[in-house]
Amino acid sequence: MNDDELMDQLLRDAMPAEVPQLSAGFDARVLRRVRPRRLTPAGRVVIAVYIVIAAAATLWLMRDLQVTWIVAAVAIGTPVAAAASVYGRRLAAGR
């Protein structure tokens, strides 16, 4: 036996006998992660009701404010809400 054959045998002996396997249900887990998440009809109703109530409450609370304050609030609040939405989606997608 030459050195190469001896190393070959030594490597065969040294490597673990157990070969790891992917767990069952791997495909289902991956596909669940990539599937686009859609709101159920009930979820859509809840979101719509929330938007209407939030808009009404905001208008009522801001009724005595000057227009400049309202513009400032919208200018600050809109980008913050958009950024939070994008961040939330990325978080949910695991990226």
Place this chain on the structure above:
Amino acid sequence: MPQSAPAEAASYADRPDEWLVERCREAGGENAFAELVRRYRGPVFRLAVSILGQEFAPDAEDVTQDVMLRVHHALGTFRGEAKFGTWIYRITFNQALNVKARVRYRAPHVSDQALAALPTPDRDPYDRLQNARRQQAVLACVEELPEVYQSALRLHYWLGTSVGEIAVLLDAPENTVKSYLHRARRLLHARLAERGFDER
């Protein structure tokens, strides 16, 4: 007339990767992506295991999942300049190396008692310990080799992968893989001799 979902999924099995990638980009391409996952999960997992090694093999499934999610996310940027397989294996190689760099500090120390208790054909406890130490040294020396040699050795000797498949996974010609294996054995021989192990 539209095909039913199972019939549509079954028809994907014979399609080439490029066709499936195109289908994935369209709305409702879930079955096409499922076929790509089914086709590549095994090789991607084996490649990840071969890079991570025995101690971190449990992390290979996470790497495989991350690779599949990255691929799904990046399908829009895949231009088809390389084969889909080459692309996904390159992502796997890089991702596994990143994970290995992160988890390396978790490598446990193996005591002499644990080594002596390993099941080997030797009856004499001294021979058993020596044998176990030699095997431990072999595995430690494998860790010191260049990543591509480590991967080739583990794929060949541990996972029983053919030279042809290793060539595909590592994106190298078969002769180059044979050369990797030969050079890796020579390097191992030298490293073991430095550590005072004579394999004869």
